[in-house]
Every structure is written in C-alpha cells, then in structure tokens.
Amino acid sequence: MTRPRRLHHPGVEPSCPRCGGDGLIVEREGEHAVAHVCVCASSKPCPMCDDTRWVRGDKPPDGRKAPVTRCDCHRFEQRLALLSRAHLPGRLAHCTFDNYSITNPVEQAEPYGIARALAHGFKPGGINRGFVLWGPVGRGKTHLLAATVRVLVLEHGVEARFVEFSHLLSALKGRFDAGKGAAAILDELVAVEVLAIDELGKGMLTEWELSVIDELVSRRYNAARTVLATSNYKPGPPTGVARPNLADNRPEMQPSLSDRVGERVHSRLAEMCEIRYLGGKDWRQRPQARW
Ligand SMILES: [Zn+2]
Ligand SMILES: [Zn+2]
Known part of the structure; x- marks a missing residue:
C-alpha cells in the first residue's frame, strides 16, 4: 500500500523533542483533544512562504507565469483545525497506532x-x-478508534x-x-x-x-458514508436478553448488539463494516495504563 505523504510543517525543527519533528502537538484542553502547531515551527516565520501562506511553483517551460499554490504550513494548520473539530475526548489525545501495545497477538x-x-x-x-x-472493556478498542480518526x-x-x-443520546435528548x-x-x-461511535449500545x-x-x-447507510464503532456487546441475532445482568456474567445472560440497538441497525452495520473481536489483557490492570 502506498501511503500519502504525511504533511509536515515546513518550519519544523527535525530534532524537536516536543513534536518529534513533524510540528504536531495534540493535547487535552478541557473536554476535548486539541491540535496545535509546535512552538519549534510557530515561533518563527514559515521558511517557505514567510507567513504569506502562498508559494510560487516552478516556472512552466512555455513561458507562462509560475502557478501560485497554498503553502504546506497552511494545509498543515487546516488539518490540525480539522482534528480539533473531530471532538476526540481529551483523554485520547495521545492515542496513535504506534503507541497501541498488542498484548495478545491472536x-x-x-x-x-x-x-x-482502513x-x-x-x-x-x-x-x-x-x-x-467489540469485546470486553479495557482492551484498547477506543484507543484504536481514536488512532483511526x-x-x-x-x-x-x-x-x-x-x-x-451515551453522551450523544443525552445531547439529543436535551435538545429534544x-x-x-x-x-x-x-x-x-x-x-x-x-x-x-464509541461504546455503541451503552445506556438505558x-x-x-x-x-x-x-x-x-439508516441515513448514513443510504448515503454510503463510513461508520466506525466500538461496543461491549457481541454482534449477532437477538437473544431476548434486553438488559445486561451485572451479577451474572454467563455469556447467555448478556444481550447481543441486536438486543441493544435493534435488528435493523445491527444488520446495516454488518453490511457496512468489518466486525472483529478485540480481546487480550485488560489495560486498566496493567501498571503502565494511562487512564
Ligand atoms: Zn516541535
Ligand atoms: Zn508557509
């Protein structure tokens, strides 16, 4: 697979200890993760465009004027603004694929x-x-969801x-x-x-x-727009168990994802998505756990 070129800020210090040389800082600000240009690049004018945000390309051989395009510093800042608008929770600001540790390869x-x-x-x-x-809590499902975003x-x-x-439902209910x-x-x-969508199926x-x-x-399905999700509930047909019984953790006493969100939502997700179990060790039990 050829990867698109990862955008860097042109003014970055390659050996910067704060950003690791790509100019990106993502940190918790209140409830959400917010992305900033690292101070190694933002503390001086952009070396490509002198902060005009435009650069002139090479002169074409036919003598026409060289085209003017947006500088990478501008495109980089736009992507950082887009990441801040993705509303990643602040506790997930650090989550990347590189710092996800696989404890159980199987x-x-x-x-x-x-x-x-993807x-x-x-x-x-x-x-x-x-x-x-899907799978039990503490295996890093949410970490992978945030890294993907x-x-x-x-x-x-x-x-x-x-x-x-559950936050989405309470926001919708509040407006209603x-x-x-x-x-x-x-x-x-x-x-x-x-x-x-994190923790699909959680709540009353x-x-x-x-x-x-x-x-x-249904509307995202009809528009063929991508859905990503995590859930503690096992995908599959309805079992008739509507509420999780916390005192009894036998699998047959737990509701399926269909029980929680309805058969139609479940079957649409099954069409639109790869469904995988994520097991392994509980991150919260490990000494190096971050939350
Ligand atoms: Zn830096
Ligand atoms: Zn620039």
Whole structure:
C-alpha cells in the first residue's frame, strides 16, 4: 500500500523533542483533544512562504507565469483545525497506532491491522468499509478508534467526528426536551464523512433513543458514508436478553448488539463494516495504563 505523504510543517525543527519533528502537538484542553502547531515551527516565520501562506511553483517551460499554490504550513494548520473539530475526548489525545501495545497477538493483531489498513488506505470521497470492534472493556478498542480518526484527518484531510454513544443520546435528548428538536445534530452526524461511535449500545436506551439511532445509521447507510464503532456487546441475532445482568456474567445472560440497538441497525452495520473481536489483557490492570 502506498501511503500519502504525511504533511509536515515546513518550519519544523527535525530534532524537536516536543513534536518529534513533524510540528504536531495534540493535547487535552478541557473536554476535548486539541491540535496545535509546535512552538519549534510557530515561533518563527514559515521558511517557505514567510507567513504569506502562498508559494510560487516552478516556472512552466512555455513561458507562462509560475502557478501560485497554498503553502504546506497552511494545509498543515487546516488539518490540525480539522482534528480539533473531530471532538476526540481529551483523554485520547495521545492515542496513535504506534503507541497501541498488542498484548495478545491472536486476539488483537487482526483487528489492529484492519483499523490501521482502513486508516492509511482510506479513499476520500469513495466508498470505504468501516469497522466495529467489540469485546470486553479495557482492551484498547477506543484507543484504536481514536488512532483511526487521527490518521484519517491528518493523512487524508477527511472530516471525521468522534461521539461517545451515551453522551450523544443525552445531547439529543436535551435538545429534544428543550423544544429545539434533534434534527440539527443528526443532520451534522449524517453529513460528516466518517462517524466514529464509541461504546455503541451503552445506556438505558428508551424507544425514542432507539428510533434516533435507527435514523442516524439508516441515513448514513443510504448515503454510503463510513461508520466506525466500538461496543461491549457481541454482534449477532437477538437473544431476548434486553438488559445486561451485572451479577451474572454467563455469556447467555448478556444481550447481543441486536438486543441493544435493534435488528435493523445491527444488520446495516454488518453490511457496512468489518466486525472483529478485540480481546487480550485488560489495560486498566496493567501498571503502565494511562487512564
Ligand atoms: Zn516541535
Ligand atoms: Zn508557509
């Protein structure tokens, strides 16, 4: 697979200890992860364009005027702004594919490879099959989801949006209760090129909430727009178990993803996405865990 050239800020110091030489700093600011140009590049005028944000290309042989194009510093800043607008939670600001550690190759290498291949091989404007990573908590599903969003934005300039399922539902419900309607939020989440949903199926899930999720997934399905998701619930047909029984962790006592989000949403996701189990050791039990 040929990777698109990773965009760098032209003014970066290659040996900068803060950014590692690409000019990118992603850090937690309040609730969200925000991307900045590293001070090694931002503290002086851009060496390519002297901060005009435009560069003149080579003079064509036919004597016409050399074309003027946007400087890489401008394109780099645009991608950083796009990453800040992806609404990655602040606690995921550090998550990349390189710092995801595989503790169990049998249960993690394939889902890791699928996420990474989608991120680097994404075709902007085309049809791209997403993924659903499911499995127990603490295996790094959310880390891989955030790493995928990061590469999609920085490498391809894709507009992506990360949502935590239960936060999304409460935001929609809040607007609905305030008489403002949920349509504006839903329209935005339908339109974005890639939607990453963390913890799909979590929460109490009222009939109204289920109808909203159905509408969101159906509209993205009809528009052939990529969905990425993580879930603690096993994809598969309905089992009839509606609520997780925390006191009884036998598999047959746990609801499936169909039980939680409805059969129609489940079957659309199964068409649009690679579905993979992500197992391995619980990151939260490990001494080097970051959260
Ligand atoms: Zn730097
Ligand atoms: Zn420049």
